[in-house]
Amino acid sequence: VFDMPPGFRYRFLPIPLPIRPRLPKEQRHRLLSELLTGLGQPVPDSEHVAFLPSRVSFYWKGTDRFLQALARLEDNRRFHLIVSGWGKDYERAQQMVTPGMITFLPCAVSKPILYDFFSAVDLVVDQFIMGTYGLAAIEAMSTGAPVMMWVDDQAYLAKGWQPPPVLNARSENTILDVLTGIVSGEIDLEAQGRAMHDWVRQTHGEEVVVPRFVEQCRTALPGLSRS
DSSP states (O other): OOOOOTTOOOOOOOOOBOOOOOOOHHHHHHHHHHHHHHTTOOOOOOSEEEEEOSOOOHHHHOHHHHHHHHHHOTTGGGEEEEEOSOSTTHHHHTTSSOTTSEEEOSSOOOHHHHHHHHHHSSEEEOOSSSSSOOHHHHHHHTTTOOEEEOOOHHHHHHTTOOOOOOEEOOSHHHHHHHHHHHHHTSSOHHHHHHHHHHHHHHHHBHHHHHHHHHHHHHHHOTTOOOO
């Protein structure tokens, strides 16, 4: 560890992202059909379709908590999960849920296809271990997709940061509560997506973050030209 010069301070800078418009549900379903057909997978006939983009890892992501909750969900025909095809526990995960409830993609997919999945599904599922978000989660948010994950709200508030309005869950039981709320209609995914879209635009939108970064540089370097 090297010594920092006197007066040096770290500054938090959110990752800047372009904000994409949220597609209407009918258009999302057409896009999802095209994506799955292109990957040789059947198109689920479910009211709510979710996507898990990160690697399947029970230890690092808590994927098993979500799968165990999904297996307990009543009226599970109304909910379908698509899982990206990679991760240490990918094969174990396939044994945990009744066939027909989940589509396991045969491979990981490229960034453009990931963005298409974010745009096409009704919900994105992230992690239930770390308490904070990574790049995939905010990329999903930037398309207006609601995200289910565990965020440690108090840790954010202690730093004066506004936590993202995710569908917050951590344990198998709290995940099941969220899933039940979605299927019953108590949780409005469209409204959740709009709140998510507003938050990520204000926090990570490139039109907000880039000017803020430039201003920080000018403050730190008084001689920096404004031209």
